[in-house]
Amino acid sequence: ARQGGGATASRSAALVRPAAAPREPSATQEGEHPGGYADPDDPSEGPRTPQGSSEPLHTGSDGGAASPGTVTREEIIDRARTWLAAKVPYSMSAYRSDGYRQDCSGFVSMAWDLRSNQWTGSLASFGERITKDELQPGDMLLFHNAQDPEDGSHVTLFGGWADAAHTKYTAYEQTPPRTRSRTTPYAYWTNSSRYIPYRPKNLASGSAGPQSSAFPGAAAFGPGKAGAHVTRLGAMLVARGAGRYYRIGPGPRWTEADRRATA
CATH class of the missing domain: 3.90.1720.10 (endopeptidase domain like (from Nostoc punctiforme))
Known part of the structure; x- marks a missing residue:
């Protein structure tokens, strides 16, 4: 089975x-207990x-492991x-x-x-x-x-x-x-x-190194932009109190949440 x-x-x-x-x-x-336990006061139960x-x-095919x-x-x-x-x-x-x-x-x-x-x-x-x-x-x-x-x-x-x-x-x-x-x-x-x-282990070459702390320039942000720098900006904004704008958290693609948080 x-x-x-x-x-x-x-x-x-x-x-x-x-x-x-x-x-x-x-x-x-x-606002609910994040663990989904029957007793919210006892997170050991789940x-x-x-x-x-x-x-x-x-x-549905018989293909082997790839x-x-x-x-x-x-x-x-x-x-x-x-x-x-x-x-x-x-x-x-x-x-x-x-x-x-x-x-x-x-x-x-x-x-x-x-x-x-x-x-x-x-x-x-x-x-x-x-x-x-x-x-x-x-x-x-x-x-x-x-x-x-x-x-x-x-x-x-x-x-x-x-x-x-x-x-x-x-x-x-x-x-x-x-x-x-x-x-x-x-x-x-x-x-x-x-x-x-x-x-x-299967990261593309060049994507496993440390993130640069250098500011990539304003042109790297805005509608249609994407990348780790967008996620980093979102995380910085959340740390400054803008978390309420992110329904599902910062991500690599620029969204309306990023615009509102930046504003």
Whole structure:
């Protein structure tokens, strides 16, 4: 069985697939407890959901595993935003038309253009471990509980810092009930100390280096403009109190939210 965790899953199937069932927080409306727990005063309690294993894209063909594509940081965020705009429902058994599983690890597999469905126990092999100070948009924050994958395992995409002190960031994630992006405390709402930052190994040449702090000029901002500098500007504006203008957080493409925040 590709998707374990159900009452009908066979005992033998559980022995041949990766350990399943991360516990992932539910999406909420603004002002609600961000973890989606039954008891908002007890974040140690949360829904348990099964997790898919490593597998090729679910396209209906018999094609084997493909090598990851090459992506830029801007492309990673753009790919993540396609699911955000489509409000893709969270599911461990459903697949998008592109073949990616609609859970947290399938979402990162899609954004990183891995051309296969991975799970929290395998995603680290597609990245290079980095430090918090090295995080840039498109990197991931991964918590895989090897002792008990059902207990808290989850992964998010880092979309950029939301404050100058680097205590909050824009997280893109696939979590019930659908894809979301929101300002999140570093490294996450729960099990914060256990999340590890990774940079994708398949970044396009020249996109993995440190961000320049030089001002690129006013011509680099405005309608139709895009790039990491736009995300950085948005993060600076949020740090100065303009967060109310960003419904889903700063991103690499210039939007009306950036214009209003700048004004």
